[in-house]
Amino acid sequence: MKAVQFPAVGEVRMVELPDPTPGPGEVLVRVAAAGICHTDVHILHGNFPARYPVVPGHEFAGTVVAAGDGVDPSWVGRRVAVDPNVPCGTCPACKENRQNLCPNLEAYGVTLNGGFAELATVKLTNAYLIGDLPFKVAAMAEPLACVVHGLNLLRLEPASHALIFGAGPMGLLLMQALKHAGAARATLVDLHHRRLEIGLELGADATLVDADGLQELAPEHGRFDLVADATGVPAVVERLPRYVRDGGKILYFGVCPPDAEIRLKPYDVYRRDLQIIGSFSLRQTLAPALRLLASGAVRVEPLISHTFQLDEFEHWIQQVGKAETMKLQAVLE
Incomplete structure (x- = not known):
């Protein structure tokens, strides 16, 4: 599959990676839309804790195309948005329902491969049904959840x-x-x-x-x-x-x-x-964010100023924060 990769601090590459296979309790998502966040800029330049090499992208949505062991096969074909946070579930912060403060927190696009790729594996517990929301709207659920x-x-x-x-x-x-x-x-x-x-x-x-x-x-x-x-x-x-x-x-x-x-x-x-x-990140708030989007209470289309192809990522991440840009999204289908 094609993917964007940060091999190390300050480096961006388009790479070919093996298609990932979902493990137990995971689903494979064909990514349809993924947004660039200023955090991606921080990760690229080493100003945010990350693990390299990594496929960036923590704001994404797509379609489930495969299910791992223990996942109901009926998930295949469902349209989902992804909560990027993967807490340990056992530390004091997690037990207090403060998963965003988990000292062992992993995150898709930060320490685990994320959404700027044709395919991404995520835990089923991190996949949220989006109904008929357009993918570009559903990909905004993560920032709205914050x-x-x-x-x-x-x-x-x-x-x-x-x-x-x-x-x-x-x-x-x-x-x-x-x-x-x-x-x-x-x-x-x-x-x-x-x-x-x-x-x-x-x-x-x-x-x-x-x-x-x-x-x-x-x-x-x-x-x-x-x-x-x-x-x-x-x-x-x-x-x-x-x-x-x-x-x-x-x-x-x-x-x-x-x-x-x-x-x-x-x-x-x-x-x-x-x-x-x-206020740091999100905390079990992707579902209410999706409800706000579905109801029209929060509109995100006017915030998406530019869409681009995956292989144009290196150009567009350099445009983040400029006067003429707002949310920048890779559209894969």
């Missing part, structure tokens, strides 16, 4: 006013999910006008190209109930407390560099009764 996990941690208060820095794919998924969960208003800040236009089309109430003027858009108390970062830019993250109301919540959702540091006044957090929440 958003759902963040919302579960937030416990959003009704009629909250939310401020989101970053109107890339993750920021716009977060904005839509917040509105669906009951946020009264959502304001987006981003440097790129086109991204903000898409945000307005998807339900944002206000947009700004920088933080100037935020006081005018905030509720009467001058600050927001929730401020979230979806940029992963440390300088942006450092400024979040100035925009949140006393007693409000701050969500660290974007992925900052592992060695980044910011200045934070602990007295400010203490005196203002602030809640700072970190």
